[in-house]
Amino acid sequence: MTTPIEGREARKRTQPPYLFPDYVSTQERAPSKPLILLPENSSSLFSPVFGHASVRPADADLTRQHGGEPLGERIIVSGKVVDEDGRPVRGALAELWQANAAGRYHHQLDTHAAPLDPNFTGCGRLLTDDQGAYSFVSIKPGAYPWRNHENAWRPAHIHFSLFGAGILSRLVTQMYFPGDPLFARDPIFNSIPDEAARTRLVSTFDWRTTKPEFALGYRFDIVLRGPKSTPMETDHR
């Protein structure tokens, strides 16, 4: 059992800091005063239930939201969402967004001179199943330039937003693709001090979920923090 202090120390290595000067916009937005430390159990454990009516199976296929098929390399991303004790997080809402195959977001503020794809919005939603498993179909997003530093490019990634039990389980992250040559110079990826924690954001190619003559499979497993186990609980594996 880890103590709150140990947990906090571990998170300094496995989670990014607020201020990471190489990622320039942290310099004006990261808190500068010491955070006020509170016990984990002082936060809400309320688990919002979303969209079990409004999340449709079709929302997990980003390639079929328009009249035609989007350009790009079709992919199937799947994985499991568990808590820190390895228990599946069931019925968790995952929200996904990404650039198109050319590295352009369907967003009015994206000024990258790459083409929009009329058949790709890049927005998906899903709920994890009874084993905490999920899967969705998309196209592989392209890398794109940004203005953080000279000749800056983001490695290809898919944004994930996940809800677990309470605010401490809330996670927004990015899934990357194996072997991307842009990792070494990306301050957002490299803001995570611990190499193993960083590497866990890189999906793995998955032969088992690759569908013949249809799509390449990638696996991305997710661990949500908390909620803190109660002393009464005896079902730990």
Add this chain to the structure above:
Amino acid sequence: MKLIATASQTVGPFFSIGLAHLHQESTKINSDDAQTIIGTVVDGNGQPIPDCVLEFWTSNSFARVPTSVDGTFLVNVEAGTAMCEVLLFMRGLLKPVYTRVYLSEAAKAKDEVASKSVPQDRVGTLIAQPGSAAKQFVWNVKMRGNNETVFFDY
């Protein structure tokens, strides 16, 4: 065997593509007797932050709103709400910040966190002020520097 929680990454500037489904104006959970919180989110230089998304959590409800181009937001919370836990996400934040808003001095005084854990010279950043309309509150967030909002770690 404890697993290590997956690392956080920024929402980036284009989160509305993926998160708009739950933005409050599109989910129409507003009700006539709701309380409204309005405010502006600013950076360390006092510049409005136009690409922030705020989540308001209570013990039984959730609301999410983005800021507008001028850094302002408006959220409706249930009648009778005394305190919300608030998460802010934005480009330039590699993980969310956690804060709280109390909708009255009395709500603050009753709460152990605000009365014991937060330095009294900073606790004012967590208290919404009465607005110009009935059931309206004003609460601004400063990310950094002088008058920085109190943020928590758990």
